[in-house]
Amino acid sequence: MSEVRIAVEQRNEFGKGAARRTRRAGKIPAVLYGHGSDPQHLSLPSVEFARAVRENGHNAVLTLDVEGSGQELALTKTITSHPIKGYIEHVDLLLVKRGEKVTVNVPVVVTGDAASGALVSQELTEVEVEAEALHIPEQIELSVEGAEIGTQLHVSDLKLPKGTSLVSDPETMVVNISEAAAEMEEEPAAEEEEGGEEEASEEA
Known part of the structure; x- marks a missing residue:
């Protein structure tokens, strides 16, 4: 699995309305947590993140260039998608360190x-x-x-x-x-019976 680098922004607005605005801007609301640190609320670029998951699976490891606070190494932990439309609604990311087992x-x-x-x-x-x-x-x-x-x-x-x-x-x-179950051969036999009945009625 290759490591993927993504530039992300910090989020200062929360709630459903703020999340909708984030998604309309082509980004995905995300939370980065782990190692006892305070959760960081981030915005991931939708296209780049979707490509990372497509190419590396749902356990994609990301190097996050976090605006204003440097780099973080994160494991994609949970991806929540819209049940009907299928777009990604939210992502949970877990802080990891090189060499750490997960x-x-x-x-x-x-x-x-x-x-x-x-x-x-x-x-x-x-x-x-x-x-x-x-x-x-x-x-x-x-x-x-x-x-x-x-x-x-x-x-x-x-x-x-x-x-x-x-x-x-x-x-x-x-x-x-x-x-494997054997294929049933009753239907062709039934069709033959129906054909015979039709011929009999025509002769009558």
């Missing part, structure tokens, strides 16, 4: 094809891990290549990158491989 949720991506006739059900989409702030994995892959029906893969089966340790319960199921 606990984050990382997406689990299932790869490969299971055995013929198998249905792959992913029961867990994210896993909680501890990693150095500047080396958080964007995702963790779990291969089901050739997995037979009846196979169950758990958190303990995940291969974590070097320097990353597991926080989630290792016994939690990630993937269940079951038998």
